[in-house]
Amino acid sequence: MKGIQIVSTGKALPEEIITNDDLSRIVDTSDEWITTRTGIKKRYRCRQENTTSLAVNAARNAVKQADINTDDIGAVIVATSTAENAFPSTAAIVQKELGLSENVLAFDLSSACTGFLHALNVGHALLNSTDYKYILLIGSEQMSKIIDYTDRSTCVLFGDGAGAVLIKADDNMYEQINYTRGNEDVLVCKGLGAQDAYVQMNGNAVFRFAVDVLKQGIDEILKKSDMTIADIDYIVCHQANERIINHVKKKYPGHEDKFYVNIAEYGNTSAASIPIALDELAEKGCLNKGRKLILAGFGAGLSWSCALIET
Ligand code: UT7
Numbered sequence: 001m002k003g004i005q006i007v008s009t010g011k012a013l014p015e016e017i018i019t020n021d022d023l024s025r026i027v028d029t030s031d032e033w034i035t036t037r038t039g040i041k042k043r044y045r046c047r048q049e050n051t052t053s054l055a056v057n058a059a060r061n062a063v064k065q066a067d068i069n070t071d072d073i074g075a076v077i078v079a080t081s082t083a084e085n086a087f088p089s090t091a092a093i094v095q096k097e098l099g100l101s102e103n104v105l106a107f108d109l110s111s112a113c114t115g116f117l118h119a120l121n122v123g124h125a126l127l128n129s130t131d132y133k134y135i136l137l138i139g140s141e142q143m144s145k146i147i148d149y150t151d152r153s154t155c156v157l158f159g160d161g162a163g164a165v166l167i168k169a170d171d172n173m174y175e176q177i178n179y180t181r182g183n184e185d186v187l188v189c190k191g192l193g194a195q196d197a198y199v200q201m202n203g204n205a206v207f208r209f210a211v212d213v214l215k216q217g218i219d220e221i222l223k224k225s226d227m228t229i230a231d232i233d234y235i236v237c238h239q240a241n242e243r244i245i246n247h248v249k250k251k252y253p254g255h256e257d258k259f260y261v262n263i264a265e266y267g268n269t270s271a272a273s274i275p276i277a278l279d280e281l282a283e284k285g286c287l288n289k290g291r292k293l294i295l296a297g298f299g300a301g302l303s304w305s306c307a308l309i310e311t
Pocket of ligand 1: 028029030033034037038113152153154156187201202203204206207210240241268270298299300
């Protein structure tokens with residue numbers, strides 16, 4: 001089996017920025033509470049934009065960075081829980097807007113905050129089972145449309161945005177593990193037709209779950225890859241709460257700096273958080289050939305997934 005090479009990355013964010021102080025004028029909260037409990041300072045919120053336009057722009061930015069013939073893109077997978085339509089898929093609109101070949105497999109994948117990791121796993125499987133040269137993976141979310149802005153325990157956490165990663169097959173390392181534990185109690189957002197279709201969450205339970213499965217996932221992927229944390233350059237966890245990442249960091253003394261954290265800037269952008277972080281790492285020149293990364297996603301499902309990839 002071949003591994004995955006990241007060819008290029010991109011991201012897209014709405015124009016409007018919502019600060020913690022802005023939220024304190026809507027609900028009974030404060031910059032101090034949000035900063036100390038979550039690490040979040042601001043987040044982006046759609047006005048003109050939506051999940052589809054963010055996905056299109058992130059994808060366009062990724063493709064612009066790559067010197068490729070777009071007819072060679074064999075699949076487009078959009079991980080999202082906030083698609084505009086039940087159908088057509090967001091991915092179908094990306095095909096049209098980017099002028100991609102009609103000979104493309106394009107579909108949305110719904111797996112909440114673990115969605116980008118699941119798209120990566122499907123992308124890897126497709127690269128190893130088809131003649132697709134490139135696959136476009138996108139995480140795009142307009143979380144603001146499924147947030148109850150009277151619920152201070154959730155509305156301060158989430159942000160809108162999109163990230164895109166163009167991948168191809170390569171002779172390098174790739175391992176991935178996936179877990180799913182059916183649970184509708186601690187983290188749920190009801191779907192089409194529901195009256196209260198907003199994020200509802202038992203924050204404490206999700207926090208404990210996240211710390212446990214991140215540690216378990218990182219240890220398991222290291223073992224499966226026959227590596228130790230010392231072999232890894234960056235660990236990109238889903239950005240849900242800086243305190244979650246801090247708890248996990250502490251379990252790997254001496255390697256804390258490998259954990260990438262950008263939640264202050266974006267809040268929790270669900271399926272978009274990992275590809276946005278990858279785009280930032282690429283912009284900083286951190287994804288040169290031979291770097292080893294662990295990507296770790298978790299969220300509603302409950303589900304969690306860890307991948308070890310080599311750039
Ligand atoms: O993408 C995956 C999905 N989500 C997550 O990963 C989230 C995981 N959980 C968390 O990040 C944290 O549990 C939260 C940030 C959601 C909450 O932090 P916490 O430290 O667990 O606070 P808490 O829920 O235990 O609440 C402590 C207090 C409560 O007040 P009382 O009962 O002690 O008087 C809450 O009502 O903080 C209150 N509170 C707030 N106060 C000011 C809850 N939200 C807010 C708020 N501003 N925004």
